[in-house]
Amino acid sequence: MTDDLASEMYKEIILDYYRHPRNYGVLPHPDIVSHDVNTSCGDEITMQVLVKDGRIGNIRFSGRGCAISQASASMLTEFALGKSLEEVAKFNKESMLGLINIPISCMRLKCALLGLKVLKLGILQFIGEKVEVEDEG
Amino acid sequence: MAVISLLDVRKDFPFFSQGLVYLDSAATSQKPKVVLDVMREFYEKNNANVHRGVYRLADMATQMYEAARKTVAEFIGAHPREIVFVRNATEAINLVAHSFGGSVVSKDDSILLTEMEHHSNIVPWQMLAKTKDAKLSFVPITESGQIELSAVRHGVSQKPKIFAFTHVSNVLGTINPAKEFIAEAHKCGVPVLLDASQSVPSMPVSVKDLDCDFLVFSGHKLLGPHIGVLYGKRELLERMEPFLCGGGMIKEVDFQSSTWNDVPWKFEAGTFDVPSAVGLASAIEYLNKVGMKNVMEHEQALARYAYDLLGKDPVVTLYGSDNRLNLVSFNVGDMHGHDVSTLLDQHGVCVRAGHHCAHPLMKRLGIPACVRVSFGVYSTKADVDKFMVALQKAKKVFGL
Ligand SMILES: Cc1ncc(COP(=O)(O)O)c(C=O)c1O
Numbered sequence: 348m349t350d351d352l353a354s355e356m357y358k359e360i361i362l363d364y365y366r367h368p369r370n371y372g373v374l375p376h377p378d379i380v381s382h383d384v385n386t387s388c389g390d391e392i393t394m395q396v397l398v399k400d401g402r403i404g405n406i407r408f409s410g411r412g413c414a415i416s417q418a419s420a421s422m423l424t425e426f427a428l429g430k431s432l433e434e435v436a437k438f439n440k441e442s443m444l445g446l447i448n449i450p451i452s453c454m455r456l457k458c459a460l461l462g463l464k465v466l467k468l469g470i471l472q473f474i475g476e477k478v479e480v481e482d483e484g
Numbered sequence: 485m486a487v488i489s490l491l492d493v494r495k496d497f498p499f500f501s502q503g504l505v506y507l508d509s510a511a512t513s514q515k516p517k518v519v520l521d522v523m524r525e526f527y528e529k530n531n532a533n534v535h536r537g538v539y540r541l542a543d544m545a546t547q548m549y550e551a552a553r554k555t556v557a558e559f560i561g562a563h564p565r566e567i568v569f570v571r572n573a574t575e576a577i578n579l580v581a582h583s584f585g586g587s588v589v590s591k592d593d594s595i596l597l598t599e600m601e602h603h604s605n606i607v608p609w610q611m612l613a614k615t616k617d618a619k620l621s622f623v624p625i626t627e628s629g630q631i632e633l634s635a636v637r638h639g640v641s642q643k644p645k646i647f648a649f650t651h652v653s654n655v656l657g658t659i660n661p662a663k664e665f666i667a668e669a670h671k672c673g674v675p676v677l678l679d680a681s682q683s684v685p686s687m688p689v690s691v692k693d694l695d696c697d698f699l700v701f702s703g704h705k706l707l708g709p710h711i712g713v714l715y716g717k718r719e720l721l722e723r724m725e726p727f728l729c730g731g732g733m734i735k736e737v738d739f740q741s742s743t744w745n746d747v748p749w750k751f752e753a754g755t756f757d758v759p760s761a762v763g764l765a766s767a768i769e770y771l772n773k774v775g776m777k778n779v780m781e782h783e784q785a786l787a788r789y790a791y792d793l794l795g796k797d798p799v800v801t802l803y804g805s806d807n808r809l810n811l812v813s814f815n816v817g818d819m820h821g822h823d824v825s826t827l828l829d830q831h832g833v834c835v836r837a838g839h840h841c842a843h844p845l846m847k848r849l850g851i852p853a854c855v856r857v858s859f860g861v862y863s864t865k866a867d868v869d870k871f872m873v874a875l876q877k878a879k880k881v882f883g884l
Contacts, residue, residue: 353830357823357881366818388822389839389846389853411852413820414882455826 356449357414364418369425372407381469385461390416394424394466398473403427403435408462415455419447420462427466436470438463491782493774494862505833505870510654510682510811510858512704515767519708522766526759534756535732535749549758552765553748556713559768560699561690566721568714568748569761573681574604576700576714577648579751580677581608583724584698584716588675589645591617596644596674598623598631599848600653603841605679609648623649625848628805629656636665640672647676651683655840655856657787657808659683663694670695675720681705685860686810687780691715703760707861708767711760714751721747728753771861779861783810786859790868799884803849811858813840816875817884821853827878833871 377395384391390412397405406424410417426446427435443463444451451459494500499514506514526548532539534546550564557564570576589595595609599622606620613620623639625631631649640647647669651662662683666676677698683689684701691699699715716724726733726744730753735743744750771779791812794800799817816824821837828835836856839846846852857871 353827354881357827362882387838389843390822391852413822413826415823452826455822458822 356451356455358449361414361418361447361449364421365414368408368417368421370407370421370428371409373409374405374407377407379469379473381465381472383461383465383468385412385416385457387457388413390458390461392416392420392462392465394420394462394469396466396469396473398432401433402429402431412461413455413458415447415451416458416461419443419459420465422446423462423466432470432474436467436474438467491774491778491861494864496770497862500862503832505831505867505874507857507859507863507867507871508834508836509685509860509863510705510856511836513685513707513860514862515707515709516770518770519763519766523709523759523763526762531759534758545758548762549756552758552761555765555768559772560684560715561692562715563718565747566691566715566718568716568721568751569756570712570714570751572704572710572712573679573700573702574608574712576698576712577605577677577679578608579714579727580648580698580700580716581612583727583751584675584720585609585612585646586616587723587725589613589616589618593618594621594642594644595619596621596623596639596642596647598649599625600629600631600656600658600845601648601650601842602654602679602681603843604681605648605650605677606844618645622844625845629653629658629803629849630805630807631658631660631665633661633664633668636668640669640674643672644674647674648679649676650679650681651689652680652686652809653804653845654682654811655813655842655845655854656804657811657813658804659687659807659809662696666694666696682809686783688776703764703767706764706767707770708764709760711757711764713764718747721751724751726750726753730754732756774861780809782861783859783863784808786810786863786865786868787812789865790857790859790871793868793872799879803851803854810860811856813854813856815851815854816879817882819878819882819884821855823882824855824875824878827881828871828874831870831874831877833874835871 374395378398379396382393392410395407408420408424496516497514498517530545532542532545534549553567554564557567623635652659669676675697678696680699680701685706697717701713703711733745733750733753735745787810801815803813825835825837838853
């Protein structure tokens with residue numbers, strides 16, 4: 348990696364979200380709780396969502412890990428707030444990288460994408476459960 | 485403090501021609517050219533299946549394989565029949581957990597470990613405990629990352645069926661007084677497995693002196709290729725059932741049943757990895773020439789040098805104490821280890837960051853991750869200095 352890439356990766360805004368994470372914490376009665384660990388490095392993210400009319404009514408994340416994983420997760424919560432579950436479930440790797448807008452070395456890609464993986468898993472499970480319930484009804 | 489540069493062996497290691505500062509030898513070591521040459525030569529001239537063919541080449545390969553076993557045995561003060569070649573330390577522990585643990589552990593029994601074990605010396609025992617409905621207990625560590633003899637005494641007095649612990653911690657660098665711990669366990673009739681993955685590559689180790697019942701290590705951390713070693717006392721190996729089954733480990737096979745080969749071959753199922761055994765023997769001969777006492781002094785001096793330099797930095801938190809072998813673990817301010825490692829990497833400095841396959845220990849230390857620098861025979865004082873310069877630059881990115 349070049350000097351430039353590293354300092355680009357750790358630019359001011361990433362460090363700011365790392366040190367002052369937006370939407371950090373837990374919700375009293377979340378509809379979605381999703382958690383995962385990046386096994387190779389131990390980064391950890393939990394996402395909690397309050398669903399309101401098929402949309403993300405409120406969202407909090409918590410976890411521990413590197414600046415990239417924590418800042419990315421925090422930025423994602425800001426983006427997701429108010430959006431429909433379907434819309435967020437369609438969010439992909441490219442859109443996530445566009446959101447954080449820093450060059451990511453392939454070694455650190457998993458860190459940048461952990462929050463998204465956790466949130467999408469939670470949403471898909473939530474939608475899946477609802478579908479199952481509806482099927483039974 | 486001044487580091488006496490005892491060793492000047494870097495020229496023997498082709499890896500360093502690319503100019504990297506490699507500070508991750510506790511994970512895996514670089515190889516001297518002689519080891520690579522010996523393995524290459526084996527493939528070019530001697531490659532044949534051991535213990536199977538009767539042609540001369542196969543006989544030659546067999547002799548080389550068994551000579552390698554003898555070299556390993558002498559290196560740790562064992563008899564060749566007590567040396568089993570496996571894939572790595574992890575497989576060796578699995579073998580003991582399955583074949584020895586499986587026969588001595590029953591419902592409600594306990595298995596004693598310590599709080600500073602590598603996952604490789606935890607998970608196989610968890611599996612065993614699960615299948616036998618037994619439980620695990622852990623000898624605690626002190627705030628400075630030590631294990632006290634009294635804690636071991638208490639642990640073994642509970643009559644666990646086996647006590648498995650690491651000789652040297654791969655996170656803290658702590659050298660455990662293994663001989664005393666083993667004697668304490670034996671007083672209570674408790675057999676001991678010593679995880680020597682970190683000690684055998686960097687200090688003199690003798691099973692005769694330690695009197696452990698089992699000892700495991702990996703060749704790849706010892707300047708050698710990917711092959712593992714299990715030492716077991718002969719009478720224990722004789723009593724144990726095989727772990728993996730197939731060709732090579734049998735004497736006679738009938739349609740319904742088979743009889744096992746003698747030890748150690750009883751535990752070596754399938755076609756043997758002769759080139760790796762030969763490569764490991766070559767690595768050991770190389771280390772013997774340098775002298776394990778010199779290796780230890782050299783690596784320990786470098787760790788102490790790095791420990792002292794890091795200790796002067798007010799934003800650095802160090803783990804462990806002065807009792808350390810060849811590595812230093814630390815954290816820098818509010819930087820996560822992976823960020824430190826990524827930033828050092830851009831200056832060609834390779835360090836390990838993360839949980840180091842020791843989740844329980846990290847929990848005990850109350851940290852999610854840390855950075856580790858570790859040294860090998862080929863490491864130099866200049867490596868430490870370059871690392872320290874790169875660390876200052878990494879800190880600057882985080883405004884520290
Ligand atoms: C203390 C300790 N035990 C066991 C192992 C496992 O070694 P391997 O992965 O070669 O089986 C390691 C390797 O990191 C280690 O440091």
